[in-house]
Amino acid sequence: MFAYIVRRLGMMLVILFGASFMSYNLEAYSSDPLAELQQSTAPNKQYLIDRLTRELMLDVPPPLRFFIWLKGIVSGLWGQFDLGMTRDQHSVAEYIGAAIPTTFRLVIGSTVLAIVLGITIGMVTAIRQYSRFDYSMTFVSFLMFSLPIFWVAVLLKEYFAIQFNDFLVDPHVTPPFLLFFSLLSALIWAGIIGGDRRRFFTVFGAVAIGTAILIEVLSLTSWFISPGLGIVVVAVFAGGISVAITHLSVGLDDKKSLYASLITAGIVVALYYPLQWVMSADASLLTVIGIFALILAIGAAVGYLISKIDRRAIMRTAMITGFLSMVPVVIDRFMQEFNAYYASDAINGRPIPTMGQANQLLSPEQQANFWINSLDGFTHVFLPTVALTLISFAGYVRFSRGSLLEVLNMDYIRTARAKGLTERTVIVRHALRNAMLPLTTILVNDFAGVIGGAIITESIFGWKGMGSLFNQAIGSYDLNLFMGVFIMTAFLTVFANLVSDLLYGVMDPRIRIRK
């Protein structure tokens, strides 16, 4: 094992050296930093050209200049790591240090969302293979897969920012839209619930009418500019969540577990009003974390007190229920702040921006308010997240569907069914876990890719992360910056490969890493 890792690390160095040497020279030979100066008619043009030549060492041939750059990297061995300076006289390391958190903020949400949604939908389509839902999801995922991000971004900005903001001026849904949304939501739900034709149309009709009524009521009460959930909706959510979680984790036949979940959900609802006072204008991220920690503790306690056998499973169910039920309570709190945010001078009735990471017009008081500040962050991250999720979740859907289908055809699944296990146990305990194995490989690599940034997405939404840094490096012929971003991403990619190989060996007993 140790020898294997050492060998892989050695290979990593060789790959990194070769790759960086090649990219350095490709970039150096294809770029022309003097071009802009050559167009100038300034009297001291020659001085400026000489100076730039000296500063960028343009008189040294790129293959040799590479080693000057490499010296800074190698010096890292004795703590003098140096990625050099950018052309605008900032340290490359400082640029990258600032860009990584930005990229993280941009991409982490969408990656997690894409993984959760993609795997869930993929698994459901596998279980419901060749159903209406399977076909429609296959269609949707291939559609998304084939869309270019810049185009998706333009459409999202058009409909979810510009037109949505226009809609908010007079937030009443017009009949054609009412019809459209009702039918759309009916189609989705009828597709998911499935069943025979009669049942399909029953669900379709019920959901269509329900949605239409809901939208009309929301419209009439100006809910879109002054949203909120209220204790009733929170209670309904909490009840639904507790039943759903119990069903998924231990099955509804386990009465103790169901009671533990329901009690925890009840506590969440009971805490609704006291929590309004806790989540005041002076609250911080710590408050929210504290609230979630509290409900996890309560869930654990309830599970512990109620259960006699199978204690761990029951506690786990209650904790998950408590956590998820608390989410609507916190969302409700954010919604309560939305109207003030929407009506403020900085936002001026157009809450969804098409660009940037934060609104610079917010007053210092607003910036200090955790709820408003977070809302502002959310409105800014909303569109890029949706765009990235849309185009990347398709891959997970296809992968997890295929993976689960393969597992479901295995002999041990047939054995499990034959010995009389419930379908829930067969799928959740035996099939899902094994189907997740190959997914870990792509997950690890995807996380490494995340740091590389989303070049196009970042520049379209005006985020300065690793991707737009790369863009900037190429645009301004900034070789040091280019190489800084390159070596960072190259290292992470190669490293993630190693990690995923090792991880696979640890998780799958069939695979052993030999010397």
Place this chain on the structure above:
Amino acid sequence: MKATRIVRAVAGVAVSGLTIAGLSLAAVAPANSAARSTVVMMETSAMTSLNSGTPDTNLVTNSDVGYLTGMGFIYYDNKPNLLRNTKFGHFEVVKKTPTDFQVKYTVNKGQIWSDGTPVTAVDLLLSHVLSSGKYSIAAGLGDPSGGKPAFDSVGYGGSYDGHVVGNPVLSSDNMSLTIKYDSFQPEWELLGPGPSPVHALEQLADGKKAAGTAAANLASKAQFLKDFTSKNTTRLKKMGAIWSESYNIKTVDSSTNPLLLVSNGAFKVQSAVADQSVTMVRNAKYSSGPAMAKTNPINKIIFSFIADGSPSYQALRNGDIDIYDGQPDAAGVAQLKAIRSATVYGGVSMTYEHVDLRVGAVPGATTAYTGPFAGNSQKAQDLREAFLLALPRDGILESQVKPFSPNGVVMNSHFTLPGQTGYSTIVKSSGVSSFTTGTQADRTARALALVKKYYPTASATNSVVDINFLFKGSQRRIDENKLIAAEAAKAGFKVSTTPNSAWSTKLDDVSYDAAMFAWAPSSTSQTGTNANFLTDGGNNHSGWGTAELDKILHSLEAYLTPAQITAKYLAAETIINANNWTLPLYQWPTTIAANTALKGIKSAPLTPNVVWNFWEWHY
């Protein structure tokens, strides 16, 4: 089983949010925003420094911030005319002999920096340090031409550096400064000094972190005068390091040293978020320039950094930005025009495209040029004329300019831009008319006839003269090259169509017969074009030049009236056109789009472009 299914359905419905409780009726609408006083302007690149005076930070966004936060003796309007800012001070020539040319700059009394310190002529002295290599060497700050000087300024190596004599002389009241040159400087108005908060620089060099008291500021200013006069190397070096490096910040917040933000402009930097935006607010102590608009003036200007193209069009449409200032393509212009809440302002830039034909190698080159255009034989002259005749300049204008500005014209003068003084006089009799008369088909036919004199087999379908054509691989140039190659083929020329990404290093390369690129002047000057045509001119890459032309160009370096300048331009252009060296194509069009509610926007061809008249902006 049935019960389970019902429970499942209930759960599903709950999660879908199909319920109507929890509604609030207390919606508040946004207040009427009639009193808006904020302008959010797009910049395509981030601010990288508060000092745009070093070669590495001399970038558009940095200069725009500098323009809003600092005011000096001169600025350009949208004509572009060089205007004097009489609010700040005045200047005049006080001595004018062939070997002694002196200009006196006087700062108006009563102006103060944003920290309350009076603005005096001592604040102008730093300009000398930043522009005179001789001073830098004498003060032990390093030789700018041999290495990095203490003040890593963009100002060295120009005419000021070459001709200034001694140090500028302060008047006894410290409000005036006299600069002496060894000869008349045709661009003397541009060479003048600008104010810098030298007291803040002194305090920064001392490691101060907070604004000084009024007395301390005055003492620091006096200290600077002393350091400047005595060429105090240690202190000047410290200040040089501050000036060259400490202003390179991208984030401005409460922890930023306030000494870095001292300014005399209408605005001062309030905050900056790295790579996102810079926020500037009105400087209450501003009196150094034109007064702000009387009704609804702008109190806050934010530069927001966003990529050109659809992101910025949509940002303008959504109200995220108020001013779009970019280089849209034709489809982009259409998109901008379709925005109901915005107005599009077209204009032209000083940057212009041109095609140069090689006559020979540059002086001092080791390899001679032997291509079809080489030398001044009748054959070379005829082939050059033929190539220029076959340049489809109207067609290029049609495809590259008309979609943006329907009033765009083909440029026909080398020294003046359409609309400038003298342009029409020059164009009328400089001989350029031989390249403009008739239709393009007529001219191409004339070109073919010229080529046939030497290559009888040449025809519209048989291209015999190979032309190696140098151009950049940008969409604009590739399109232009296509048009040129197609038209020149009809005249018997076979023009290469491979772009070169390293074009700027190939300008002197004799394997190229012709080159197409742009000149991007950053100022107007009566001798600004000389370097393109002097035999040993730094911008003359094609081996042009005659003794007679050199004489005319050198005679421009004198104090002349506009009529005299036009006459000399005309004489020079006549020679240039007679030799068939080069033809200009067109000025780059510019497009500005702004929130219609924002009034007073005027596009300008020179930097600082659209922000040049921010004081006229209002809602």
